[in-house]
Amino acid sequence: MTVLVVGSGGREHAIAWKLSQEENIEKVFVAPGNGGTAGEAKCENVPLPGDAAGEEAQCFLADFARKAKAGLTIVGPEAPLACGIVDRFREEGLQAVGPDRAAARLETSKSYAKSFMEHYGVRTGRYRLFTEYDSALHYAGQHFKAPSRAAGASDTSAKNRPEHIPPLVVKADGLAAGKGVTVASAPEEAAGAIASLMKEKSLGEAGKTVLLEEYIEGREVSVLAAVSVSPGKPGVILPFLPARDHKRRFDGGKGPNTGGMGAIAPVPDFSPSLEQDFNARILRPTLKGMEAEGLDYRGFIFFGLMIRNGRCFLLEYNVRLGDPETQAVLPLMESNLGDLCLAMLENRLDAFRTAWKAGAVCAPVAVAGELPGFAGYPGAYRKGDPVTVDWEKLAGAGGRLFAAGAAIAPDAAGGPADTGRAALVTSGGRVLAVSAWGADAGEARERAYRGLSAVSFEGMAYRADIGV
Ligand code: GLY
DSSP states (O other), rough: EEEOOOOOOOOHHEEEEHHHTTTTOOEEHHHHOOTTTGGGGEOOOOOOOOTSSHHHHHHHHHHHHHHHHHHEEESSSSHHHTTTTTHHHHHOOEEEEEEEEETHHHOOHHHHHHHHHHHHTOOOOOOESSSSSHHHHHHHHHHHHGGGGTTTTTOOSSGGGGGGGGOOEEESOOOTTTEEEEESSSSSHHHHHHHHHSSSOGGGGGGGSEEEEEEOOOOEEEEEEEEEOOTSSSEEEEEEBBEEEOOOOGGGGGEESSSOOOOEEEETTTHHHHHHHHHIIIHHHHHHHHHHHHEEEEEEEEEEEEEEETTEEEEEEESSOOOOOHHHGGGBOSHHHHHHHHHTTTTTTOOOOOOOOEEEEEEEEEEEOOTHHHHHHSOOOOOEEEEEOOOHHHHHTTEEEEEESSEEEETOOOOOHHHHHEEEEEEEEEEEEEEEEEHHHHHHHHHHHHHTTEEEEEEEEOOOOTTT
């Protein structure tokens, strides 16, 4: 079978790599791909006319999938899903993995997602929705005066009395490429975030409606899953091994939020009783809701959880696999990913059994760091710096490089396909991840960081505590 993967990040590299390992997959096209996918066995990058979410690119992709006789298209990022790429493919009789546009609202509209959770009894934090700037500002002001009447209300323990006022989460309703959430610890911070979204319109339409949410303190867990829900048929959600991303830029969970600085899977503290709680209070009500809403959701989902006092709370749905969680989870998957996708699309997921490798995978991310004139990721960063990789050392550590913001060097001698090891230059903030397997989390971490020490580029930076 030939597969088309849409996207250009580390997640898409991990998907393409996993498919390339499978005997029944002959060819993997990645559109547009990156410097890593270009060098992967069986893989070929396909340049796109513009952004994958744009009309022209979506027409091109459907046409390409038909001509290449792709048995399957896997859409990696949320933006093309939000723009209805799956609807277009299905209208044209093509097999595309992902929710249709209506089902994608579980990520593209935070207000829809929250009302869905509320309606179907999915455990989540309290929230209020605002379309008026003044009302949002007033509510935030009240929260910091008397949290028991506002969004921080569900925990009435001593630490949440006014002298320990919990932060308030200010969230844009629409898609914001990871820039739509502020955890405000002070009234001025909340007011600034509300003004930025609703008055200055920093995120355009995405910030027209704002959610003010209860802050749930705890440890984050990401559960990725395969979903097969079609109107009129019993649905299935098949969860993968749990993973943990590390969103803050610096060690110890400090600094600004990022797209994700590294992941580990499975999560040692996600106990069987938490798993049961997740199934009962998050997964099953979600499935019931999807069926009741008559959604057409045949694709991946990402449950962003917070664990507080032994209970799972759902922070958000993402209608795709996580990045960098995928770079930690897929190397543990023993089942055939192509077959899993077909089972989702053909409503045969109930009979599919996922098999997982024992042990753990750690995947720290290397980012473009601070240099004179550049704040470094997630702020402004340099591009075009050569990435040096000592491939023998990387292999010796058992590490695998998943490229993200890394392109093929313009002067790469011989071409990457000749060697499988492209000469790379930096092209994005999150440049790459090194994933390594170990018998346990400790060994996976040791190997991953040994592998990462085989990589260097100007200003390279990373967190040293992924999986700790
Ligand atoms: N790891 C966070 C995300 O994929 O959105």
